[in-house]
Amino acid sequence: MKSVLIANTKGGCGKTTLATNLAGYLASIGNTVAIADLDRQKSSTHWIKRRPANVGKIDVNSKLDRAKKLDWLVIDSPAGIRNEKLKESVKLADCIIVPLQPSAFDRGATQNFLDILVEEKAVRKEKTFVALVGMRVNSRTNAASSLNEYMETTGFPILTHIRNAQVYATAAELGLSIFDMRETTVKQDLEQWRSITDWVIGFNT
Secondary structure, X not given: OEEEEXXXXXXXXXXXXXXXXXXXXXXXXXXXXXXXXXOOOOHHHHHHHOOOOOOOOEEEOOOOXXXXXXXXXXXXXXXXXXXXXHHHHXXXXXXXXXXXXXXXXXHHHHXXXXXXXXXXXXXXXXXXXXXXXXXXXXXXXXXXXXXXXXXHHOOOOEEEEOOOOHHXXXXXXXXXXXXXXXXXXXHHHHHHHHHHHXXXXXXXX
């Protein structure tokens, strides 16, 4: 089993959006997939319950363990994850994606989280790899430019910027990922996701 941790101590930065859509992609290409929903709100769990029967099946994994029957485990972590739960999640993960939005609050909280993350043994010894994704980014704004400048200073790979699009809210409501939707509707979004899926798959082939 391979696993991806979606994490940031900042709430509302897009962790569940990343987790559900990544799980949806992995299921759409024929993998057995589960989401470990560690958040008290259980948004990923409710999303899975809304999934139609005609799209890739995704299970809920209530425990952080290496289930032999799974190809992939996507870990949707809660805001404020730290201490033993963070150590356990990092140790299990093959790679970590850290989402952040273009605001000073997000940059500050994310830097604090990255400082904690680099002290984790698995990250320090390069057994677990970390990358960043900008969420809900309008590329034409000054905030987006400031976000990109900050991300470049972290030393971690920048995978992509995900636009702020209604399609994500629509997909969430229907229990879908963008990879389950009509391609003509989500063409721009699929292009933005390619660097994420390539990076995740590339570490695990």
